[in-house]
Amino acid sequence: MARMAVQLLGFFLGLLGFAGTVVATLLPHWRSTAYVGANIITATAYMKGLWMECVWHSTGIYQCELYRSLLALPHDLQAARVLMVLSCITSVLASLVSVMGMKCTRFARGSPVKSPLALSGAICFLCAGLLCLVTVSWTTNDVIVDFYDPFLHSGMKYEIGLAVYLGYASACLSLTGGLVLCWSSSGERPSAPLRVDRNEATSPPPAFNHIYPPAPLYRPPEALKDNRAPPLSSLSGSGYRLNNYV
Template sequence: MSNPCVTLLEVLGLIVGIGAWFCSLAATIMPQWRSQSTELLIIESFEVGLWETCVVHEVAGMECRPYESLLGLSHEIMLARSLMCLSDAVGLLGIILLIPGLKQVKSCRWEGGWRVKRGLKIAAGVLFCIAGIMTLVPVSYMAHDMVMKFFDHSVPEVVPRFEFGDAIFVGWAAGFLHVVAAFLLFTSCIGMARAEPRLVFHRRQDEYKTTIEHSGKRTEYV
């Protein structure tokens, strides 16, 4: 009989992992990594993403244009694009490995199959940790770069500066949720190992010797 606590941790780990992957994918696609608005044109703002730049106008709407040259990108955007794509791939692989490792999924039914399920969950947890780190690194680096440039006193105050976009916060949420999903899976593996029944083997040879000794004592009394 499966432990309900282990099952609950597994289901929560799967739900949080899927939510983290969707947040990471959304942060990768969203153009709102850097946001800039000027005091001269209040109704117009600029958005910079990993794949395109957009101009947002309250009346005309949003107009986006993709980057024309890959080599012309800044190193921050190239680093963020590479790590975010890797994070999406690693997170998806973790979800694929986690599904057959759940106790409620009918897989690995042979004797000792629980060890295979436990290994799949541990591998999925490790992949979630890697995906979370790959998400937090570019997001935090981009945020740090914007903060340093925002408080740069060498730039005149009249020059507009970039601020945090919505994708920054979504990326932080994705990295945090990936780490939480990994923690839930690791905890379920510990509970699974403790709740798994273990067989106790008796030594038939010792029992056989004891039977012979008792038989010998009965013969002496006769």
């Protein structure tokens, strides 16, 4: 029961990491405008994401525009797209495999395949968390390098957005869920199937003598004993001999 609870905990942590990864992938808040130097105009704010670029006005209006060309995007943005999409797909695969491998489900119950399935789902959660972590770390490094570049105009500098922090939290949740599932599944030994030796002699059925006593031996009735013909020895003994009549 304790191992089942640990598996459920790891699975729900992985699901939270998966949900956070999807939200971070779709949000445009990966890079936000940095108000430094002479760029202190707060009437508008620019945000860049993996799929769109948005402008926020002080009146509360959002204007977003999707990137029209995929090939015209920078290489780091293309790589971030691919890695985040792979992280989401891996999380979906991890969820499906983990559900089949957990002890609380009926799939392949009592089979030795149960524990390897749960372990495979845990490894998929770990891979998904690593992909997300690599992406947000790469984006953080690019933002920091551009921010401290003295040759870059202050109006083109950005800060780390909310989606990046959400990506860090999602990666940590996925990694934690994968580690918990690995720990709960690695120490479990698969139960060997029951083997019946056909060469083993089967034991005879139990005797029922103590329940049904044996039948008594057959004895002919006394009245039928005199109907049998007497033997020759008895005839000779009674005074009649065959030699007297031959």
